[in-house]
Amino acid sequence: MSDMRERAGGYEPSARQRERDAIRRRAARRSTVTAFASTVVVTAVVVLAVVNTPGWPRVRKSFLDWDVAVASLPKVLEGLWLNVRVLVVAAVVIFFFALVLAICRTLRGPVFFPLRAAATAYVDLFRGLPLLLVLLVVGFGIPGLRIPWMTTSPVWLGGLAIVLTYSAYVAEVFRAGIESVHPSQVAAARSLGLSRAQATRHVVLPQAVRRVVPPLLNDLVALSKDSGLISILGAYDAIRAAQVVTSQHANFTPYIVAGFLFILLTIPLTRFTDAFARRSGWLGAQSGLAGGGALR
């Protein structure tokens, strides 16, 4: 980026600076070429190695059948739409539930002991349980109770299981963020007369949340993939749809289609949120990330 630097005030760079810029440009060009060449070589080697295995023709037919892919696309896409909706709703619920859990865990004083203990127990429990297990217990156990007003929809129950588990993870991310805000920030807020709650709400949490945006993104991507687990409860999502088409055609290509769509879903997710975070200055000003990339 250095050669793109603005020359303020229309001044002419010195010969030495022009030379430095030229060296940087050459180095950048060289590393681009190297990266490109090595990518081509590695890809070629891997492709050749796979294509030359004895079973390749059969695998290709049962996993990479173009006609089956085209035929399955509408159904898998329809299923993916369910994944997207589950993702969005679950992400919002997880965000707030996890924030509440994290705040409960950081409360001080004997009055808050029950809250703090409950939140800690919750996090310990659901962080230790495999998601698959929670999914099965919630998905099959709750309908088994035959509670009249309780839904038996696999989508809602699956979503519930995901929220239960992910909230425990995300709560820990938030707690780390809260504890990373220096105590002097609270002292400054309190010295202005802000109450403990106001200091938390207006000073600690905004900074904590900004700081944990990158790990949260990571969890969001993981969540988008794990939303596919609701298919084991019978929810008609992308994976379930792929499964159905697979059995119709006796061909595994729909799974590849589903996998491809999940990747297409997560890549823009990270890129968009990254760009959004940067534009709103969340990663900039105070996170220490700004400018770091400019160092040699």
Next chain:
Amino acid sequence: MSGTSERPGTGTGSDDGAPEPLLRVRGVRKAFGDNVVLDGIDLDVRPHQVIALIGASGSGKSTLLRTIDLLEEVDDGDIWLDGLDICDPRVDANAVRARMGMVFQSFNLFGHLRVLENVALAQRLVHGVARAEADERALAMLERVGLADKARSFPDELSGGQQQRVAIARALVSSPRLLLLDEVTSALDPELVGEVLDLLTELRAEGHTMLIATHEMAFARDVADEVCFLHHGRIHEQGPAAQVLTDPQQPRTREFLRRMLPR
């Protein structure tokens, strides 16, 4: 001490003619574990008075300022602000803190808020001022410290001296009865110290009451009316700035000053 006087102006009017102290500290003790940091502090700050707290690192200057601002609880002793016993647990500590302004050693501006929002925040949240009015007051106060053009910046886009002036503006905007300043220049490069000290000198001329912990003996001499020497949690000597700094009566003070002002 029953009369909770609420006179906004000068604090004159006691029987003997000397102004009633704005802040009265009596027998304040504070320990962290076995470490007795404040060991019976007595201190009076009268309206418009500027008192400098000097003393070695770890002598308890910051702790004293923090206990006065109710950021630490005293273990024993009393503190009155405007005649109100602020150590009483029934007193609304947030309201008391809101009547004092504190500026810290290391800058604790809120990094996620712009300079203007830093200054306006407590106006809105604590003093119930509407946003437009709060912003207006904040801007006026930034103007006062010469940083109106930085209102839209984030704190880390400012120099250390500018940040500290914003912190002072933030403490001043609520018209505090008492300003507590904790080594506001010690984290600054030498060439930035001047702009902050100049500002404090102006504030003194405007009649602000200040209690200042400082390592700058020259500043203490120029700006403070009185100097308090703190050693191992006790005030060993207190008196007019010029006298304490040039002609200390206590051996400990003398020893401290000899190390501070090598001649």
